[in-house]
Amino acid sequence: MRVRHKPWARDLINDHPEWVIPTPEDYRGRWSEAFPTEQPLHVEVGTGKGQFITGMAKQHPNCNFVGIEMQSDVLVMALQQLLETPLPNLRLIRSNGEDIDQFFAPGEVDQLYLNFSDPWPKRRHAKRRLTHPDFLAHYQRVLSNKGSVIFKTDNRGLFEYSLCSFSQFGMRLVDLSLDLHHSHFQGNVTTEYEDKFSAKGQPIYRVEAVFNNEAMLKNDTALGISESFHRYQDE
Numbered sequence: 001m002r003v004r005h006k007p008w009a010r011d012l013i014n015d016h017p018e019w020v021i022p023t024p025e026d027y028r029g030r031w032s033e034a035f036p037t038e039q040p041l042h043v044e045v046g047t048g049k050g051q052f053i054t055g056m057a058k059q060h061p062n063c064n065f066v067g068i069e070m071q072s073d074v075l076v077m078a079l080q081q082l083l084e085t086p087l088p089n090l091r092l093i094r095s096n097g098e099d100i101d102q103f104f105a106p107g108e109v110d111q112l113y114l115n116f117s118d119p120w121p122k123r124r125h126a127k128r129r130l131t132h133p134d135f136l137a138h139y140q141r142v143l144s145n146k147g148s149v150i151f152k153t154d155n156r157g158l159f160e161y162s163l164c165s166f167s168q169f170g171m172r173l174v175d176l177s178l179d180l181h182h183s184h185f186q187g188n189v190t191t192e193y194e195d196k197f198s199a200k201g202q203p204i205y206r207v208e209a210v211f212n213n214e215a216m217l218k219n220d221t222a223l224g225i226s227e228s229f230h231r232y233q234d235e
Contacts (some may be wrong), residue, residue, distance in 0.1 A: 009076035029105035050078025055189040131162035
């Protein structure tokens with residue numbers, strides 16, 4: 001979806017370094033100093049307008065949250081929410097997911113969220129998908145031993161691709177849902193896209209993937225998605 005250009009966005013972002021960290025690399029290894037309280041650190045890659053990350057920060061005051069978004073015109077809307085309702089356990093970064101291990105030290109992140117990422121359906125664009133192995137390698141470096149990646153999307157092709165990408169990377173898949181809003185999962189915080197697609201009756205897919213080089217997905221799910229994975233790659 002095309003976002004309307006906001007010529008004032010960068011100026012507003014630059015005016016509020018207390019919320020949008022201008023040099024996040026300076027906090028690498030010491031993110032506890034960016035918050036009033038030292039708590040588990042959760043990061044969302046692709047924060048968008050901020051509905052999810054602000055909702056999570058409100059729902060979980062015992063955790064610190066960092067939202068990463070590369071588009072100023074979008075990130076500024078998350079900033080406006082913070083200016084209206086300040087949340088001491090939330091900070092924002094204007095960047096992309098490829099830089100994540102420049103901003104966080106190994107093992108510094110306890111939870112990572114990927115919500116409704118661009119599917120990049122063409123094969124030549126596969127490396128741009130946030131669940132591509134190149135990105136997973138970045139995530140693995142910053143996540144703690146018990147950390148995981150929680151991924152949500154409405155795009156079945158991307159979800160199937162991601163399940164294969166996770167499992168082939170040696171990750172263990174837990175809490176997999178093929179229709180999140182009609183499951184027994186508790187405490188789900190939605191995104192703007194999630195509300196939009198769910199209202200149209202589209203199922204929301206969700207999975208939590210844990211880095212574990214000794215554990216692989218050993219069930220019928222892996223077999224069932226294999227054909228779809230290769231078809232998605234070839235489109």
